[in-house]
Each structure stands twice: as C-alpha cells, then as structure tokens.
Amino acid sequence: MSAPANRPIGGSDIAASEFTQLRDLLYRESGIVLPESKISLMVSRLNKRLRHLQLPDFGAYFRYIEADQSGEELREMVAAMTTNVTSFFRESHHFTQAAQTILPPLLERVKAGKSRLRIWSAGCSTGEEPYSIAITLLELCPEAARYDIKILATDIDPHALSRARTGNYPAGLTKGLSDARAHKFFDPIEINGNSAWRARAELRNLITFEALNLHQNWPMRGPFDLIFCRNVVIYFDETTRSQLWQRFAHILTPEGWLFTGHSERLDAAAMRHFALDGITAYRRHGAHNQACPIAADATPRAMPRAMSRATCTPDAPQSSTNHITRGYAP
Numbered sequence: 295m296s297a298p299a300n301r302p303i304g305g306s307d308i309a310a311s312e313f314t315q316l317r318d319l320l321y322r323e324s325g326i327v328l329p330e331s332k333i334s335l336m337v338s339r340l341n342k343r344l345r346h347l348q349l350p351d352f353g354a355y356f357r358y359i360e361a362d363q364s365g366e367e368l369r370e371m372v373a374a375m376t377t378n379v380t381s382f383f384r385e386s387h388h389f390t391q392a393a394q395t396i397l398p399p400l401l402e403r404v405k406a407g408k409s410r411l412r413i414w415s416a417g418c419s420t421g422e423e424p425y426s427i428a429i430t431l432l433e434l435c436p437e438a439a440r441y442d443i444k445i446l447a448t449d450i451d452p453h454a455l456s457r458a459r460t461g462n463y464p465a466g467l468t469k470g471l472s473d474a475r476a477h478k479f480f481d482p483i484e485i486n487g488n489s490a491w492r493a494r495a496e497l498r499n500l501i502t503f504e505a506l507n508l509h510q511n512w513p514m515r516g517p518f519d520l521i522f523c524r525n526v527v528i529y530f531d532e533t534t535r536s537q538l539w540q541r542f543a544h545i546l547t548p549e550g551w552l553f554t555g556h557s558e559r560l561d562a563a564a565m566r567h568f569a570l571d572g573i574t575a576y577r578r579h580g581a582h583n584q585a586c587p588i589a590a591d592a593t594p595r596a597m598p599r600a601m602s603r604a605t606c607t608p609d610a611p612q613s614s615t616n617h618i619t620r621g622y623a624p
Contacts, residue, residue, distance in 0.1 A: 308337050312352035324372050324450060325509040325534040339374045373451040378419040382470035383426045388553045391572050393430050396551055400519055401435050410442035412518045416508060417526035418447035421458025428497045429479050439499060448506035459503045461493030508538060516545040525555035539564035543578060552576045
C-alpha cells in the first residue's frame with residue numbers, strides 16, 4: 295500500500311506527493327525512470343539544491359522549478375539526478391572492433407577525399423569515452439587533424455560537460471588508460487597540489503562537447519558513421535528506449551554502427567534497421583529513410599510552465615544548437 299500523500303515515505307523527509315511530482319518531472323524532461331526504491335537517492339541528491347536555494351521542503355522546491363522561467367533550476371535538478379559512471383576504454387571490445395574493422399575503411403575514404411567521418415558519443419558524461427575514441431582515431435591516423443573528422447560528445451549534465459571540456463583528470467581517475475597512452479596523449483599537471491593528466495590539444499581539437507537532451511529534439515541532422523550510446527538507456531522505460539533506437543537508426547549512414555552498453559539490447563522494432571555484428575555492436579542495414587520518426591510524445595508530455603527549457607547550456611542558450619548544426623549537418 296502506498297503511503298498517504300501528505301506523509302513522508304521510505305523513512306525520508308519527502309512526502310509521497312512531493313516524490314511523485316519530482317519523479318514525474320524528471321521523467322518528462324529527461325526520460326529517466328526513478329522507482330520508489332530510489333527515494334533515498336532523490337533525497338540525498340536534491341537536498342543539496344534545497345540547501346543552496348534555502349527552501350524548506352521538496353514541495354517548495356517543485357514550486358520553485360515550476361515558477362523558474364529561465365529553466366536553470368530544472369537543468370540543475372536533472373544534472374543532480376544524472377549518474378555519471380564512466381572510465382577510459384570502458385567495454386574495450388568496442389574500441390578493438392572499431393580499430394580493427396570499422397574505422398580503417400572509413401579512414402581510407404576520408405584520406406582519399408571521398409567522404410568525411412562523424413562519430414557521436416551520446417551521453418558522454420565527463421568525457422572519458424570521447425577521449426578514448428579520439429585516441430583510437432589518432433592511433434590509426436596520427437594526421438587526423440588534416441581531414442574532415444569530428445567527434446560530437448553530448449550530455450544532459452552541464453557540470454559533467456564542463457569537466458570534460460577541460461580534459462583534466464586526476465591521476466586516480468584514469469582507470470582503463472594505459473601508462474603508454476597516458477604519456478603519449480596527455481600531459482602531467484597538478485590540480486590543487488595533486489597529480490593529474492591533461493588531454494593534449496590533438497585530442498581536444500577532435501571533439502565538440504555540447505549539451506543535449508536525448509529526450510527532446512536534436513538540432514543536428516548527421517549522418518553519423520558511428521554512435522556510442524552505452525549504459526544510458528538503462529535509465530529509460532521501454533517506450534523511450536525504443537524511440538531512441540529508431541531515432542539513432544535514422545541519423546546514421548546507411549551502413550553506420552551503433553554501440554550499446556553490455557546490458558542493453560535493441561528491441562524488435564529497432565532490429566528492422568540493424569543487424570547484430572559483435573558484442574552489443576549493431577550495423578545499420580536496409581533503405582535509409584529520410585524522415586526521422588520522432589513520436590508525438592518524444593517531447594515531454596503535459597509539462598508545467600517553464601519545464602521544457604533544459605536542453606541548452608545556462609550561459610549561452612543558443613550556442614549548443616549553433617555548434618551542433620554547423621559541424622554535424624549534411
């Protein structure tokens with residue numbers, strides 16, 4: 295039996311009605327599903343926002359977001375509820391497959407001036423994934439800067455993106471990065487007196503980091519040769535996952551690739567567009583439809599005022615759209 299709407303639930307200091315309001319808002323804005331078993335997670339993460347804003351309870355916090363015409367606090371709430379767990383060369387089989395079979399023929403076409411190369415790291419968190427992609431590219435093509443090669447790295451969390459853009463990583467947070475690669479592609483630095491590594495310019499220059507909400511409209515039109523979207527959709531429900539897989543299919547090249555996380559599988563609707571070709575590696579096949587099937591409810595449903603504005607970065611609301619459109623359009 296559910297707790298009464300005006301009483302705290304789960305031994306926390308959030309009422310059932312307040313949890314429902316914030317949970318539904320999070321889902322409408324980001325597609326993230328938060329079950330009641332995660333009440334304590336919501337409390338621990340959002341209590342920091344309540345203290346920052348000096349608000350008395352979660353009901354007041356919900357009303358604050360609803361009244362915030364800038365959408366800034368909605369961005370902060372979604373960022374606070376986002377889980378950023380990543381590492382360099384995580385699920386290394388994808389990078390091995392890319393280096394051995396996928397990228398070489400694509401790079402040959404790029405070098406011959408017959409095509410460009412576009413890779414998207416969707417849900418890039420603090421940047422370890424796109425930097426791993428850049429390393430893989432430079433190991434195959436050290437002169438990559440001479441060619442039309444770009445990596446788009448997007449995330450819904452502006453704070454994670456800020457960290458990613460710096461290319462700075464404390465020495466203890468370089469799991470998966472071998473000593474040889476660290477010394478070849480990073481410079482040793484100090485951050486607050488502690489040892490760290492900074493990605494060199496040749497890595498950073500290949501990557502464009504931009505804020506993007508996968509649950510909303512995408513300003514770029516592609517096409518992409520390879521999309522990494524790994525350990526992201528595990529937080530979505532079945533409907534949202536299915537829509538996302540199909541949207542990826544329509545922004546890939548006709549024979550493009552999609553890499554997913556180890557526990558993520560494409561559903562039957564998406565598999566009409568893909569063939570499994572490796573461990574959670576899917577290759578696009580069949581006719582390439584021009585229209586991208588964005589369901590009517592791909593944009594948040596029944597959203598209160600001011601609750602559909604969290605896509606762009608707070609300091610430059612139009613910059614993300616412009617950069618993505620310029621570098622990642624046909």
